[in-house]
Amino acid sequence: MQYDIAAIIRGYAQGYFLMADECDRLGWYESKERTLIPLDQRFRYPKSLQRILNQERFTVAINRNFQGVVAGCANRETTWISPELEKIYWQLYQAGYAYSFETWQGDELAGGILGIVIGGAFIGESMFYSIPEGSKVAMVKLVERLRQRQFIMFDAQMMNPHLARFGAFSVDYQEYKILLQKSLEVSCTLI
Template sequence: MEFTENVDPIIQGYAQGYFLMGDENNVLGWYSSRQRALIPLDERFRYPKSLKRVLNQNIFSVAIDRDFMGVCRGCADRQTTWIAPELIDIYYQLHLAGYAHSFETWQGDELAGGILGITLGGAFLGESMFFRIPNGSKVAMVKLVEHLRGKGFTLFDAQLQNEHLARFGSYLVSDQEYQKLLQESLNNPCIFV
């Protein structure tokens, strides 16, 4: 995939329900799924009881975009990753254009964890998450949902279902239902920061 600094085609792809991923050779492509994993922004959102104790201890602070590139690197720093170097460049250009954001947890001056996502209207399109300190990404998830609710967001797209997301009440919708929810969210003007 050839990328220029014009983010419009990238935004159009996400607005149509696609997402970017790199393959095992770091070649980027557009992907979609027959079913999409969503994080509920209503009473269906939940988290493990053990996390409630961590939240009550207030051992993490939260920040938005304090270390955007650090979150990108943290999300990509895995044995196998779909976040190709070119995709980090795209995320950075989307960040400069006001679309991509990092929602971070900190312990003192140390980045504990974070979630990388793209905002379009009232949709938060979660790209990836990571942690360096135990519970860093879990606390980020809870605090991000609180933030999205407070800002009037109506869709939190997690793309693909996994066991970790299921602990937070994630659920699957068909592509047809996802497209409907996405279009409704695109017409809901929200400001993330």
């Protein structure tokens, strides 16, 4: 089945995001608050993670195993990534909008972050790890990459304790829309 990728991108560009409910029905959602990962000096991470980064146990890649990252993100007891949404992500990937930012330990996929790039916005959809610290290293390296590529915003959608450890903060919907609009006015590439 082919999806209307342009319509999906318009939805994200207006501040909505796709999720499946417990019955795998796909729908558009918005939130009164959005969580952002800072791309400035407010970004932080635990000192213990710095030791792991210094050990260089992981290598990073972009889109080396996109479907593996999507599968990893969906592989949970309760997931909002339905089989239909997996197909949509694949078509967004083929159209150049969806990316997987990955960590590898040798030939093993250690973790990754699934996201959508529109203009200067990286919209993080989900993350996972199969090797401890794999997703945390991916987060640090992704923020470095977004800074290098002059992205305006890293949208993590919803707050959780894991994101808070990295300095994630919430903005109200009006502020989010302003930042999103600024992000859409520039053109950035992850690769």
